[in-house]
Amino acid sequence: MIPETSVLLTDLYQLTMLQTYHTEGMQETAVFDLFARRLPPERGFLLAAGLEQALDYLENLHFTPEELDWLAGCGRFDSRFVDSLAKFRFTGTVHALPEGTVFFANEPILRVTAPLPQAQLVESRLINLIHYQTLIASKAARCALAAPGKLLVDFGLRRAHGAEAGLLAARAAYLAGFGGTATVLAGMRFGIPLFGTMAHSLIQAHDCEETAFEHFAAAQPSNVVLLLDTYDTEAAARKLIPLAARLQARGIVIKGVRIDSGDLAEHTRRVRHILDEGGLDRITIFASGDLDEYRLQSLLAEGAPIDGFGIGTRLDASTDAPTLELVYKLQEYAGRPRRKRSEGKATWPGRKQVYRRLTTDGTFAEDYLGLETSPQPGEPLLRPVMLDGKRLSLESLDTVRQRVRTQLAALPPALRANQTVPTYPVSIAPELHELTDQLDREVH
Amino acid sequence: MIPETSVLLTDLYQLTMLQTYHTEGMQETAVFDLFARRLPPERGFLLAAGLEQALDYLENLHFTPEELDWLAGCGRFDSRFVDSLAKFRFTGTVHALPEGTVFFANEPILRVTAPLPQAQLVESRLINLIHYQTLIASKAARCALAAPGKLLVDFGLRRAHGAEAGLLAARAAYLAGFGGTATVLAGMRFGIPLFGTMAHSLIQAHDCEETAFEHFAAAQPSNVVLLLDTYDTEAAARKLIPLAARLQARGIVIKGVRIDSGDLAEHTRRVRHILDEGGLDRITIFASGDLDEYRLQSLLAEGAPIDGFGIGTRLDASTDAPTLELVYKLQEYAGRPRRKRSEGKATWPGRKQVYRRLTTDGTFAEDYLGLETSPQPGEPLLRPVMLDGKRLSLESLDTVRQRVRTQLAALPPALRANQTVPTYPVSIAPELHELTDQLDREVH
Numbered sequence A, B: 001m002i003p004e005t006s007v008l009l010t011d012l013y014q015l016t017m018l019q020t021y022h023t024e025g026m027q028e029t030a031v032f033d034l035f036a037r038r039l040p041p042e043r044g045f046l047l048a049a050g051l052e053q054a055l056d057y058l059e060n061l062h063f064t065p066e067e068l069d070w071l072a073g074c075g076r077f078d079s080r081f082v083d084s085l086a087k088f089r090f091t092g093t094v095h096a097l098p099e100g101t102v103f104f105a106n107e108p109i110l111r112v113t114a115p116l117p118q119a120q121l122v123e124s125r126l127i128n129l130i131h132y133q134t135l136i137a138s139k140a141a142r143c144a145l146a147a148p149g150k151l152l153v154d155f156g157l158r159r160a161h162g163a164e165a166g167l168l169a170a171r172a173a174y175l176a177g178f179g180g181t182a183t184v185l186a187g188m189r190f191g192i193p194l195f196g197t198m199a200h201s202l203i204q205a206h207d208c209e210e211t212a213f214e215h216f217a218a219a220q221p222s223n224v225v226l227l228l229d230t231y232d233t234e235a236a237a238r239k240l241i242p243l244a245a246r247l248q249a250r251g252i253v254i255k256g257v258r259i260d261s262g263d264l265a266e267h268t269r270r271v272r273h274i275l276d277e278g279g280l281d282r283i284t285i286f287a288s289g290d291l292d293e294y295r296l297q298s299l300l301a302e303g304a305p306i307d308g309f310g311i312g313t314r315l316d317a318s319t320d321a322p323t324l325e326l327v328y329k330l331q332e333y334a335g336r337p338r339r340k341r342s343e344g345k346a347t348w349p350g351r352k353q354v355y356r357r358l359t360t361d362g363t364f365a366e367d368y369l370g371l372e373t374s375p376q377p378g379e380p381l382l383r384p385v386m387l388d389g390k391r392l393s394l395e396s397l398d399t400v401r402q403r404v405r406t407q408l409a410a411l412p413p414a415l416r417a418n419q420t421v422p423t424y425p426v427s428i429a430p431e432l433h434e435l436t437d438q439l440d441r442e443v444h
Helices: A012-024 A051-060 A065-073 A079-085 A116-121 A123-146 A163-175 A184-190 A200-204 A209-219 A233-249 A264-277 A293-301 A397-409 A430-442 B012-024 B051-060 B065-073 B079-085 B116-121 B123-146 B163-175 B184-190 B200-204 B209-219 B233-249 B264-277 B293-301 B397-409 B430-442
Strands: A029-036 A093-096 A110-115 A151-154 A224-227 A254-259 A284-288 A308-311 A326-333 A352-358 A364-371 A383-387 A426-428 B029-036 B093-096 B110-115 B151-154 B224-227 B254-259 B284-288 B308-311 B326-333 B352-358 B364-371 B383-387 B426-428
Touching: A012 A079, A012 A116, A012 B184, A012 B200, A012 B209, A029 A116, A029 A123, A051 A093, A051 A123, A051 A383, A065 A079, A110 A116, A110 A123, A123 A151, A123 A163, A123 A293, A123 A326, A123 A397, A123 B163, A151 A163, A163 A184, A163 A397, A163 B123, A163 B163, A184 B012, A200 A209, A200 A224, A200 B012, A200 B326, A209 A224, A209 A233, A209 B012, A224 A233, A233 A254, A233 A264, A254 A264, A264 A284, A326 B200, A364 A430, B012 B079, B012 B116, B029 B116, B029 B123, B051 B093, B051 B123, B051 B383, B065 B079, B110 B116, B110 B123, B116 B123, B123 B151, B123 B163, B123 B293, B123 B326, B123 B397, B151 B163, B163 B184, B163 B397, B200 B209, B200 B224, B209 B224, B209 B233, B224 B233, B233 B254, B233 B264, B254 B264, B264 B284, B364 B430
Parallel strands: A151 A308, A224 A254, A254 A284, A284 A308, A364 A426, B151 B308, B224 B254, B254 B284, B284 B308, B364 B426
Antiparallel strands: A029 A110, A029 A326, A093 A110, A093 A383, A352 A364, B029 B110, B029 B326, B093 B110, B093 B383, B352 B364
C-alpha cells in the first residue's frame, strides 16, 4: 500500500531513545519543528507539500502484533518497554503551513506538540513524507513558471525512486500546477487527470509505421496522439496527411503528435510546418525527453511550437537538486525552550510562528520569524491541523492548486526566475535572539 | 506494503497499447531488453540490483476486482478489453545478470520474452524497481571502495524519496558492501543488521549533557554509542573520562562515540587524543553528516581516526548522479528482430548475450556484446532466472554480497577510482552491425 504505514519505517535510534525515555519516565510534552536549514542554491523558494500523507501517517500510527513480536525477539529491547508499545498512539497536536504555501529557509513548516516519545518516534517518516513531496512540488512549480499556459504532464514513474515516489510525485506535480500524470495508480487513488500516448515499441512491433498509427487510432479513436520519432520524425509527419484523411472518413480525428528525441525545437518547427501545409493545423504537438524547467524555458525562448510537455526523470528525481536539507528539531521540552549549537547546524529555540508581510499590491515583501507568544504584523502561516491526534480538516487538491496559483502570482519577480536568485528576506525576532542567548548560558 | 504490488503502478500508455494489441490480436512473442543507454559521467561501472523484487512483481502480477472496476468506469477502455484483463498473468521467461554483477553501457541486464501485451505492461515498474536499487548499489559500492575495512551504515531513510526508496536503499547498500542500516523495517523484512545511536534531541531534552549520556547508557547497556556534538564536541569527549569510570563500576562499557557536524577530520583527531589520554583507547569513533564516497576518501586521506561512517542523504538519493538512463526496448517481435533509430536513442536489435573476458590474473579485460545465436569466448552474463512465469531460484543476500566482493576485486584499478574514469571496452559483434543494417533496409 502507498503510502506505507508500518511504524517500523523509522530509524533504530528512535526506538533506542524511546527505551531511554521509558526507563527514565520522560513523558512530558515536547515541541519539534520541521524546517529547511537552507535552500539548495538552485532554488529561490520552496512549496510545502505532503501534509495530507503526514497526517494520515500520524492518525494511523500503531505497532502490529507481528512488529511487537519481532521487536521483542530482536534482542535489543527490554520486554516492559516492548509491552508498553502495544498501546502506542499519536495523541499530539500539529500546526503546519497548508499544502501549496511558499516558504523559505528556517521557517517551521510543521510543528509537533506531543509527549516526548510520540514526537520523537515520528521524526524519520515525517521528514521522509514531507521532504519528497515538497521537493517535487517545488520543482514542478518552477516548470509551471517556465511554461505559462502550457500543458505539463508528469512522465516520471519509471525513474522515480521506487513506487511511493512515483505515485506521490504525480500528486505533488499536480498540486503545483501540472495538468496531470501518466501514472495510472495516481488517477485511481487521487483522481488526478491521466495522459498517455504510445511507446516506440508499438511502432516497432509493426512492420510498417503507418499501419501502426492506423491500428492505434482505430483502437483508441477518442484520444489519438501519435509518436513520430521512432525512425524519421519528418517522414512520419508526412505520413499523417493521407492517414488523417482516411481516418476522418471513419470519423476519427488525430488529436496530437509526440516527439521524444533529437533537437526538439528544430523538429517541432519542421513538423508544425508539414502539418500546417497539409491542412492539419489543429493537431497539437507534445514534446518529451530529458526535459526540465531549464529546457522548457530555452525551447519556448527559441519559439518552438510546442503545446505541451511530458516531464519525467528530471522532475521525479529533481535531478538538479535531488534533496532538501529538511530537519526536525526539538525546540521545547517540559515547558522549557531547547536548542542545539552544533557547528553549522544550530537551531532557534521555542514555539515559533512565521508572519508573512505583503506589499500594497499583494506581493510578498518579507517574512518575520518570531515567538508565538509575541504576535507580529503580517499573516501567521502556521495553522492548527491536528488536535489530540485527530485531523481537523482535509483539503481537496483543487483547493491546494488554487492556493499555489495565488502564491506563485505573489512571488517577487526575481524569485520566479530559473537562475540563481537573491535570498528572500526572513527576519529573526529580537526575542528569539534573547531566548537563545539565555538558553546557552543555562545548558551545559 | 513494500514493494508495492498494484498492477496500475504503470504508465497509461501501456494500457492504451494493450488495448490496441487486444483489438488487433497482436499476442505473439516479444523480446525486450533492459539496459543503460550510457553511464553518468560520475560512474565508471554499475552494479546490477533489484532482480529479486522484479521477479516478485512478475510472479504476483494481476488485476484486482477493484482495479478492473475502476478501469471499466474510467471511460477510456472498451469492456471486452477490460474483461480480458481479469485473467492477465505474467507467463514469460526472464534472463538476467545475477544481482551484484558489474555491468556497463549497452549491456542488457534483464531480458523479457513473453506475449507482447505481458512484456509491454511491465515496462514502467520493471525499470522503476531495477533502476533504483542499481543506482544505490552502484553508489554504495563506490563508498565501499573508498573506505576499505571501515564499517559503513545506511542512514538515509529520512531523505530517501519515499518509503520504498528508504527500504530498498538499505537492501541495495547492504548487498553492495555496507555493514547495515538504521532503517528498522529493513532489519525485519530483509534480516539486514541494524545500527543506531541517539539523536541530539535526547541530549537537548535533558538539562545536562552528562546526565543524558548516563541515562542513555543505563537504558541500553549493551550498545552505548554517545553523540558528542550537540553543544561542544571536545567538551563532551572530556566528560566521558569520569563517566566511563562510573559506568564501569556498574558493568557498563562505552562502545563508541558519534560526531555529526563541523570539520570531521579535526574533531575526530582531537576527540581521539582526548579519549586516548584518558585511557579510553578502545572507544571507537563513528562519523556522519553529508558524507559520500568523495568525503570518505578525503577524510581517510587526511588520516582522520574514524572507524565507521553513517552515510545518509547522499547515498539514498545518489545526489551526484540521481538517475541512470535505464531503458527497456523491444528487440524482437513475432520472430523478427526490431529496433528504434531515434536520434541519440537508437538500439541494437535481436536476442543478445554479454560475454565477459578476463585477463590471466582474473581482472576484467573486455566485454563483448553479441547475438545469443553466435556464442563467443568469455563468460555469458545473462542467465535464465524465470521460466513460464515461475522464478527458478532465490539468492540469499550473503551470496550476492560475496559476488560483489569478487566482482569489485576484479575491476581494473582505473575503474575503481572516484574520479571520472576511462570507459570500459564493450565490443559490439559484427553480426549485430549486419542485423541492424539489414533491418533498417526493410522497415519503413
